[in-house]
Amino acid sequence: MLGQGGGPPWPAPPVTVDLRAPSPAAVRWLPEEECASRVVLADRAARGEFAALQAVLHRLGVPSVRLDAAQADGGRDPLTISLDDGLVTLEGRSFRPTVVWARGPMPRAIPDGYAGSLIGADSWSALVGQLAALAPAGLPGGDRAGRLAQLAGAAAAGVRTPRTIVTTDPRTAEALKGDRLVVKVLDEHFVEAAPGHLVGLLAEVVGREALMRRRPPGFPVIVQEYVEHDLELRVYYLDGDLHAFAVSKPSPDAPWRNPAAVSVRGMPVPPRAAAVVGRLARGWGLTYGAFDLLLTPEDVVFLEVNADGDWRWFETKAGTRALTNAAASMVRTLHVNVLRAAAPPPIGGVLDFLVLGSETW
The missing domain is CATH 3.30.470.20 (ATP-grasp fold, B domain)
Incomplete structure (x- = not known):
């Protein structure tokens, strides 16, 4: 028998995450010099993963460009992509992407000074998400x-x-x-209510009796x-x-x-x-x-x-950098394979260890 639903609805008070970038720079090149081929890393700069990854890739000798997906500013130098030859021109530099790793959530709430409309916001999001179509190797892969x-x-x-x-x-x-019982949302936990501010409804473990007293949320869960x-x-x-x-x-x-x-x-x-x-x-x-x-x-x-x-x-939390180092080694291997310069060196794992050093911070 269903309860009368006199209690609060299922979702607990939402949590807010601030993803505004700490720096105004939207594009970061390592190295600064011109390179014919680069790894492309696209994410919200405030998340931090790709900043650490780009630094390790640089130590491994892999050229890269990191894009802050939240700072799609049409006032910058034009971004041009040629589907005929796969050449990307950005900030006056041209290169071919070897590996593209795009991570969500991509921006949706972009102010008028950036895109001007939801269609514009979606267009920037689609560009970042589909950059992998230009590169022989794309991450995360699959659907x-x-x-x-x-x-x-x-x-x-x-x-x-x-x-x-x-x-x-x-x-x-x-x-x-x-x-x-465990109750969670069907799709993404977070939505971008304002630029850089994500509001999320998180999974809960709820006692059965307490759940029976709660009002329905009004959407599928x-x-x-x-x-x-x-x-x-x-x-x-x-x-x-x-x-x-x-x-x-x-x-x-x-x-x-x-x-x-x-x-x-x-x-x-x-x-x-x-x-x-x-x-x-x-x-x-x-x-x-x-x-x-x-x-x-x-x-x-x-x-x-x-x-x-x-x-x-x-x-x-665990006091390690094992994942960042492993991700850099994976991207480097994909990059080298795409360049067809050579197969990954048989002692690549040893070389990576010598370059990257200890796995603890």
Whole structure:
């Protein structure tokens, strides 16, 4: 029997994230000198991953250009892309992209001084997101499938997933077992309400009785069984290379609301988790992905994969730079292969270690 819905609606108060860039520079070149070919890194500058990645690529001798996707300013020197020869001209410099890595969320709330309209904002977003079509190698690879498609695909591949329903009224989740349920949005957690300000509704673990008393949110949401587990893992897949972090947090939204309560430590990837991640990443054609998994005594439970998943926050919490170094080595290998200058050196891994040094900050 459904409750009367006299309590608050499902979503807890939203969380706001400030992604305004700390610097006005929208394009960063390393090295500054002209280069015929470059890696292209496109993201919101405030997120930090690509700043660290570009610095390591420079140390590895890989030319790159980093674009702040939030600062698409039509008043700058023209940006021109030739589809005939794949040549990109930006700020008066011309180059051919070898590897393009574009990460979301791309800007949507761009003021009139930048784009003038939602169509203009979408056009800049589409350009950044589709730059990979110009390069022989694009990241993250594969399709950015939604959560339902991911869950269905994982289940079809023989991987356990939480029992799930999608509903406009979470109180109809009576078929799901357990006293606790997980409620999350169907699409992206965040929207850009104003330039650089993301507002998000985060996943919650809700007691069944409390959920029955809440009003429906007014839009479709995912409701899942809460899976009791021994360990929560974030596993990063980088073109076959795997890195894992064990995550302990009091609630799903703690990384945003109470980061001090979240514990993160690097660990070897459990073989059964590695098998699941490798199977799904290959099946979905991913070159990069951040997989969220639960380990139970019997199973590996797939929650979701984020093809734009951050890694610097996890690195900082765990006191390592392993992901940034691994991402740089992956991009360099793709870059070298595209240039056809030579196959990746057999001792490339050793050279990378000597150049990059220790994995701790």
